[in-house]
Amino acid sequence: MKGYADWMAQLIESLIKLPGIGRRSAERIVFHLLKTNREEVYRFSQILKEVKDNVFFCEICHNFADNKVCHICSDPGRDRGVICVVEDPKDVIAIEKTGSYVGLYHVLLGVLSPLEGVGPGEIQVADLVKRVKEGKIREVIFATNPNTEGETTALYLAKILRPFDLKMTRIARGIPVGSHIEYTDQATLSRALEDRVAT
Ligand SMILES: [Zn+2]
Incomplete structure (x- = not known):
């Protein structure tokens, strides 16, 4: 991608794959992240990983859940x-x-x-x-x-x-x-x- 450092270009390409994110929004997000402090960006990347690793389907109702059974079924x-x-x-x-x-x-x-x-x-x-x-x-x-x-x-x-x-x-x-x-x-x-x- 012209004018972008390689990592920035890769992040823009990844963001464009998300629903509702066009190229302009992706560019804005990347510039925003580069201005944001390091801790906050690390926390954001950690949350992405946790969501992917720790959100399951509830074994009773098939809603999203943090555990085997979702917060509604266990309420x-x-x-x-x-x-x-x-x-x-x-x-x-x-x-x-x-x-x-x-x-x-x-x-x-x-x-x-x-x-x-x-x-x-x-x-x-x-x-x-x-x-x-x-x-x-x-x-x-x-x-x-x-x-x-x-x-x-x-x-x-x-x-x-x-x-x-x-x-x-x-x-x-x-x-x-x-x-x-x-x-x-x-x-x-x-x-x-x-x-x-x-x-
Ligand atoms: Zn449930």
């Missing part, structure tokens, strides 16, 4: 009778921000998409069935995104969970069709959860 204050099913850990963060949900989650880590060859075996369906089979669950809320794949996934899950004695609900339609849970504002998401409908 005794949560309602253990309700599971909210979402596609992605980012959806857990969006729903947690509303502050209006106190149950547990199940993160599918994907969504059914026959066109892209994603079937039930590729996402965390079996573990959801296992959790329901163990009993104690009164309600499962489907909070997959309001698009074709999200609806297909919710319908599929409702079908396979039908034999169990539990209430199944879908978050309400306040969320515009085709949009994503993670980009929905907190008030709308809160209302969609509150106004969930039986499925």
